Amino acid sequence: MSSIHAPHLYRVVLIDDDILLHKLLEMYLFEHHYQLQSLSCGEEIRDFISQQTPDLILLDIMLPGKDGLHWLNWLKHNYPNIPVMLLSAKKSAEERLIGLEFGADDYLTKPFHPKELLIRIRKIMRHPTLANKHVTYQIGSNLFNPAHEHLERNNQLIKLTTQESSLLQFFCQRPDEILTRDCISQALNGNEHQPLNRSIDMTINRLRKKLGDHASNPRYLCTVWRKGYRLTLAP
Amino acid sequence: MNLSSPLDSLLDILGTEGTQCFLTFAQPNIQQYHHDITESLKQKNWDAAAAMAHRFKATAHLYSTATLQNLLDDIIAKQIDILQHPEFCQQLLLEFQYIETNIDSFLKKTTLINP
Incomplete structure (x- = not known):
């Protein structure tokens, strides 16, 4: 077929x-x-x-x-x-x-x-740089490479899934902005966030671990109560 | 089909169906530009006329004559002595009528082929 x-x-x-x-x-x-x-x-x-x-x-x-x-x-x-x-x-x-x-x-x-x-x-x-092929982001002591879907910290490579990499890149393009779950879902999946769907929250939790962030008191991917999440590149 | 030369650039870019679709959309806007530019010139509102001519020129170069584009350049440059000459508005009217007739004729022909 x-x-x-x-x-x-x-x-x-x-x-x-x-x-x-x-x-x-x-x-x-x-x-x-x-x-x-x-x-x-x-x-x-x-x-x-x-x-x-x-x-x-x-x-x-x-x-x-x-x-x-x-x-x-x-x-x-x-x-x-x-x-x-x-x-x-x-x-x-x-x-x-x-x-x-x-x-x-x-x-x-x-x-x-x-x-x-x-x-x-x-x-x-x-143009390679404009096509986002060689763009990297510094998140605290992490170096995030979206093209290769990995983080680098203390000379160690930490592999990200495509979903984690896409989500982190979306945050990196909007540092310090509060991003609602609706806005994240629209950008990544093209649809509204379903309240019972926990996939964004679970991806955030995994990203926090990979970034070396604290689950209860995160420095980079912070929860903004009743609104969404915010990424701080250099806390 | 024998098509008018001022529309050749547009036909080259969009093809016959695309040109038909674009000109159907553009026709009332072109008439509005004609009306608004002429009114601004009559009221000696050179800034408003220049701003409209600026905007119109962005696409008009693809379906109008070189003469109309020169007239638009005079409006944009606010050549007041030229703009106040009685023949200026008359020539502007003739050029607009020419492209409007061309568009009308093109749309009538193509509507018969692609209704």
């Missing part, structure tokens, strides 16, 4: 208040295996990103409310591993330099040809 595998869809978020550009890119990128989700202003990114991690963010500079450079700074501070491409109608070299200084991974001037955007997106996705 043969089986057909649907191609993996990369998740790209466009933050721009131009609905025609949304529609055009949504249709074009979908044909090339990128699922475009659209936000009309930067203020929407906080909620969005707490639910799911996109593979790439396309960020317009001229936005209603706070401008794209503000949100670029916020993203690079809170989610340094998510690549961001700035879009701007202005050709100002100064603005471009500020964007790149703030950590933008690329910069595209409007109007652009969608094919040029696609080429640049593919280039970013291929």
Whole structure:
């Protein structure tokens, strides 16, 4: 029996208040295996990103409310591993330099040809550091390597399961944030947390042990009463 | 099928069905841009006209004429002496009418083929 595998869809978020550009890119990128989700202003990114991690963010500079450079700074501070491409109608070299200084991974001037955007997106996705292939996180005395699904402490390798590694990476991308079980379940499983399902709590307990944390008084993966969990990278 | 050249870029990117779908969605928005830009120019609200022209230009280059794009550049650059010339709005109207007619004609043809 043969089986057909649907191609993996990369998740790209466009933050721009131009609905025609949304529609055009949504249709074009979908044909090339990128699922475009659209936000009309930067203020929407906080909620969005707490639910799911996109593979790439396309960020317009001229936005209603706070401008794209503000949100670029916020993203690079809170989610340094998510690549961001700035879009701007202005050709100002100064603005471009500020964007790149703030950590933008690329910069595209409007109007652009969608094919040029696609080429640049593919280039970013291929970049090893941006594709999260070599990213490591320091959690106290632990060095967490998501690509190899292991922790390293005192020159010892501690193997993680895929579920443990995914959960820990989700926390590492949001240090010091309180993450509810719903939000964790949505991000990892794509569905709401079922109150009787203890799998997240059990995975947290196993991670605490592997991190060398105390079960009753954890330093890294702390329980926030009636809310969820929070990771502190350097207590 | 003989298609209008201003839509060639869009057809190359999205194909005939995709272009049909996009232009069906875009048509009322283009008419709204036309109306809003013209009103802002009449009211001498150069900033509002420039902001709208900026936004419109992001996709308009794929389905409009070089002349319309030059007119949008003048609006974006707030070339007030050019914008206040009586012929400017007239030319803008003609260019918008041209692309609207093109889109309308394309949609009528393709709807007959892909209803």
